[in-house]
Amino acid sequence: MATSESCGREEKEMEESFPMTGGDGPHSYTKNSRQQRAAAASAKSMLTSGILENLVVEHSSKMFAIADLGCSTGPNTFIAMDNIIEAVTQKCKIKGYSSLPEFQVYFNDHVSNDFNILFANLPSDRKYFAFGVPGSFHGGLFPKASLNIIYSAFALHWLSRAPQELGDVNSPACNKGRIYYSNAPHEVGQAYSLQYAKDMESFLAARAEELAPGGLMIILMPGRPDGTLPSQNSLGPFIKPLESCLTDMVDEEIIRNHEIDSFNMPLYSPSMEELRKLIEKNGCFGIARLETLPPMSVSLPSVEECRSGFGSILRKHFRSEIIEQLFERYPAKIAGKPPIKASDGFTIGLFVILKRNV
Amino acid sequence: MATSESCGREEKEMEESFPMTGGDGPHSYTKNSRQQRAAAASAKSMLTSGILENLVVEHSSKMFAIADLGCSTGPNTFIAMDNIIEAVTQKCKIKGYSSLPEFQVYFNDHVSNDFNILFANLPSDRKYFAFGVPGSFHGGLFPKASLNIIYSAFALHWLSRAPQELGDVNSPACNKGRIYYSNAPHEVGQAYSLQYAKDMESFLAARAEELAPGGLMIILMPGRPDGTLPSQNSLGPFIKPLESCLTDMVDEEIIRNHEIDSFNMPLYSPSMEELRKLIEKNGCFGIARLETLPPMSVSLPSVEECRSGFGSILRKHFRSEIIEQLFERYPAKIAGKPPIKASDGFTIGLFVILKRNV
Numbered sequence: 001m002a003t004s005e006s007c008g009r010e011e012k013e014m015e016e017s018f019p020m021t022g023g024d025g026p027h028s029y030t031k032n033s034r035q036q037r038a039a040a041a042s043a044k045s046m047l048t049s050g051i052l053e054n055l056v057v058e059h060s061s062k063m064f065a066i067a068d069l070g071c072s073t074g075p076n077t078f079i080a081m082d083n084i085i086e087a088v089t090q091k092c093k094i095k096g097y098s099s100l101p102e103f104q105v106y107f108n109d110h111v112s113n114d115f116n117i118l119f120a121n122l123p124s125d126r127k128y129f130a131f132g133v134p135g136s137f138h139g140g141l142f143p144k145a146s147l148n149i150i151y152s153a154f155a156l157h158w159l160s161r162a163p164q165e166l167g168d169v170n171s172p173a174c175n176k177g178r179i180y181y182s183n184a185p186h187e188v189g190q191a192y193s194l195q196y197a198k199d200m201e202s203f204l205a206a207r208a209e210e211l212a213p214g215g216l217m218i219i220l221m222p223g224r225p226d227g228t229l230p231s232q233n234s235l236g237p238f239i240k241p242l243e244s245c246l247t248d249m250v251d252e253e254i255i256r257n258h259e260i261d262s263f264n265m266p267l268y269s270p271s272m273e274e275l276r277k278l279i280e281k282n283g284c285f286g287i288a289r290l291e292t293l294p295p296m297s298v299s300l301p302s303v304e305e306c307r308s309g310f311g312s313i314l315r316k317h318f319r320s321e322i323i324e325q326l327f328e329r330y331p332a333k334i335a336g337k338p339p340i341k342a343s344d345g346f347t348i349g350l351f352v353i354l355k356r357n358v
Numbered sequence: 359m360a361t362s363e364s365c366g367r368e369e370k371e372m373e374e375s376f377p378m379t380g381g382d383g384p385h386s387y388t389k390n391s392r393q394q395r396a397a398a399a400s401a402k403s404m405l406t407s408g409i410l411e412n413l414v415v416e417h418s419s420k421m422f423a424i425a426d427l428g429c430s431t432g433p434n435t436f437i438a439m440d441n442i443i444e445a446v447t448q449k450c451k452i453k454g455y456s457s458l459p460e461f462q463v464y465f466n467d468h469v470s471n472d473f474n475i476l477f478a479n480l481p482s483d484r485k486y487f488a489f490g491v492p493g494s495f496h497g498g499l500f501p502k503a504s505l506n507i508i509y510s511a512f513a514l515h516w517l518s519r520a521p522q523e524l525g526d527v528n529s530p531a532c533n534k535g536r537i538y539y540s541n542a543p544h545e546v547g548q549a550y551s552l553q554y555a556k557d558m559e560s561f562l563a564a565r566a567e568e569l570a571p572g573g574l575m576i577i578l579m580p581g582r583p584d585g586t587l588p589s590q591n592s593l594g595p596f597i598k599p600l601e602s603c604l605t606d607m608v609d610e611e612i613i614r615n616h617e618i619d620s621f622n623m624p625l626y627s628p629s630m631e632e633l634r635k636l637i638e639k640n641g642c643f644g645i646a647r648l649e650t651l652p653p654m655s656v657s658l659p660s661v662e663e664c665r666s667g668f669g670s671i672l673r674k675h676f677r678s679e680i681i682e683q684l685f686e687r688y689p690a691k692i693a694g695k696p697p698i699k700a701s702d703g704f705t706i707g708l709f710v711i712l713k714r715n716v
Contacts, residue, residue: 063501102501106489111480115473119492122469129500131464132490134477143421143460143487 017136018158018266018313020072022114029072030117032308035298036154037076039349042294043220044083050353051087054288055149056214057095064088064101065147066128067210069137070155071107073118077153078126081105084149084218085127103128108141110134112312136160138202142210150207153220157235160199162264163191169261177250177257179243180265182236189230196268200278208284211356217285220293222269223350234269234348237340238301241333242310245326255322263317265310272350285354293349295342300334303327375494376516376624376671378430380472387430388475390666393656394512395434397707400652401578402441408711409445412646413507414572415453422446422459423505424486425568427495428513429465431476435511436484439463442507442576443485461486466499467513468492470670494518496560500568508565511578515593518557520622521549527619535608535615537601538623540594547588554626558636566642569714575643578651580627581708592627592706595698596659599691600668603684613680621675623668630708643712651707653700658692661685 020029057064066084071077085103092100105126107118111134122130135141137152138160165171166188173191175181181188207217224234246263249255270278272290279285301309307327315323342348378387415422424442429435443461450458463484465476469492480488493499495510496518523529524546531549533539539546565575582592604621607613628636630648637643659667665685673681700706 063504104501111477115477115490119469119473119490122492129498130492132473132477132492134480134488134490141487143462146421 017110017112019110019113021308021311022117027307029308032305033076040153043351046351048087050289052091055216059097061101065104066149067106067147069108069152071109073114074121078123106131106133108133140206144209145212147210148212148215150217156221157267157269159195159266162266163195165191166264167262175264176261179263180239181231192268193230204282213356213358215356217354219352221350224269224271226271226273235267244333245329288355289353291351293351297339297341299339300337303330375468375470377468377471379666379669380475385665387666390663391434398511401709404709406445408647410449413574417455419459423462424507425464425505427466427510429467431472432479436481464489464491466491498564502567503570505568506570506573508575514579515625515627517553517624520624521553523549524622525620533622534619537621538597539589550626551588562640571716573714575712577710579708582627582629584629584631593625602691603687646713647711649709651709655697655699657697658695661688
């Protein structure tokens with residue numbers, strides 16, 4: 001007799017977890033996710049037309065399940081779920097269906113995400129049943145073929161972990177004196193690229209199991225232009241001021257060399273070509289859309305935004321006494337710096353719609 | 359076109375919410391739910407045989423959804439879910455099915471329940487997909503016919519609110535100088551009984567929608583013997599020491615009269631007869647079992663148990679400065695008091711299995 005195994009959890013527990021800052025204080029993701037919201041808003045019409053053109057919804061469907069993978073604490077996820085439900089409703093109306101399915105929304109993020117604040121802020125006029133799903137999206141989270149739309153916005157650039165060789169002084173991929181791979185030796189970028197490929201492989205395999213035939217997966221994520229090297233990644237400019245604060249603190253002997261050498265941001269932004277190859281290798285999805293988000297200028301993260309996104313991972317690695325100092329230095333690093341423009345050669349956002357092959 | 363309305367949430371938001379104490383500190387439910395666990399453990403064989411005898415599970419079932427309504431923060435809910443899955447697995451084996459369904463467990467409690475601690479303690483070797491469901495079980499929580507087993511242990515004695523007339527000095531049901539209905543005028547017990555009937559009506563109506571045909575609802579809850587008055591309720595002796603502390607504090611003019619007059623514990627323990635009538639009135643369920651749990655002696659709640667269960671509701675009503683004093687007095691009230699025995703004339707626990715009529 002086959003048993004329903006422990007649902008991929010062994011895999012998940014080997015990983016690290018770096019949730020956005022919880023609560024609703026000044027450093028919380030709830031209060032510091034304006035830029036992600038603006039990017040998702042710019043994609044609304046692409047999302048609506050993508051659903052209208054590609055979604056298969058049957059007249060007889062009584063339930064319709066949507067999952068937001070890496071939803072964090074809101075409010076961005078609530079806006080996105082409303083947009084998706086609006087588009088599915090529109091599709092049902094166009095088809096002339098006499099009734100709508102009952103919508104279920106599954107809000108997923110790491111176990112350490114602040115689900116209490118997510119639940120406390122659920123819109124009271126929501127038109128769906130709401131569920132929280134704790135766990136890493138690098139493993140399985142749902143029963144087979146149980147989801148109709150999988151959505152993930154600005155979460156899939158988080159790797160399950162930084163490649164381990166980056167911190168190994170004996171490896172050619174050792175990332176000495178840096179926390180990221182911009183301007184790093186080729187081997188460092190390669191190590192990041194390989195980790196990303198491995199993570200996407202397990203991500204796509206899990207989602208292929210969970211998405212019902214005819215269902216859609218909609219992904220918004222940072223990406224870089226085709227034909228560029230990993231080291232020319234689109235996230236580099238946003239991480240540079242933080243790295244610069246840390247290297248200053250190394251120069252001033254506040255942080256020891258080995259502390260910065262062993263810290264690496266587990267983030268990656270693929271090129272479209274790189275992503276296309278990984279999707280094709282998986283083989284379970286057809287690519288309905290793979291394009292760039294409308295170009296927009298993006299400000300460097302404010303100190304609050306930086307803390308909201310990276311506070312958790314920095315506190316985990318560095319001694320707590322240096323964290324306050326770090327963020328005290330940060331505002332001077334970004335003062336007067338202009339926003340990053342798409343025309344600077346960085347593709348800020350990718351928009352992907354995948355269809356589960358029937 | 360019919361729209362999927364806002365899923366009964368207007369109703370739910372009118373209610374009050376009194377979650378068990380969260381976190382994992384000394385006053386937490388996680389650390390103070392031993393008695394509830396013992397009662398559920400004593401019911402394990404009834405639960406297993408009840409599932410084996412009554413559950414309809416098809417060979418073709420690929421998914422099997424279980425909900426625990428009023429699950430609090432664990433660990434009791436994890437033990438119960440394992441017991442249920444073990445029994446369903448046993449039933450599948452007896453039937454000779456070649457594969458098991460994929461299990462989903464939906465953990466439900468009020469929005470203000472500590473889901474973060476619930477998720478952090480999810481067993482790593484669990485054989486199910488885990489979801490959190492924030493909201494009151496007095497309203498709808500799930501899509502139609504989406505659940506195979508609904509379980510609720512020691513949660514359904516919580517009313518959606520204390521009857522409002524209890525605090526109204528102009529009502530014959532005004533509950534002056536008491537926080538509960540033991541030894542109260544007939545009208546007070548009646549008001550509680552009516553509120554319970556109203557709450558069970560909405561509870562059963564919601565569950566009738568959500569339970570799949572052939573599915574089971576398993577309820578453990580406090581109850582009193584048939585032929586007794588509401589005022590002879592089984593919870594009275596457990597609340598008496600707390601009431602006694604509060605009335606002492608009124609006598610000493612630490613608490614004002616109106617503060618205690620307007621506070622009433624929103625708890626009720628029905629007789630089997632009373633519960634049977636409400637189930638029959640609803641009409642969607644057949645009663646497979648309605649019996650008492652194995653008799654056991656139950657200690658009066660320790661100060662930690664009392665805080666874990668009632669800390670939230672007391673803090674909501676009384677000035678915070680009296681709460682510490684109240685719990686300082688409490689241990690003296692219970693010192694040397696013997697446990698409540700079933701033979702004292704109180705039926706401590708009811709065990710109910712309902713089958714959704716096909």
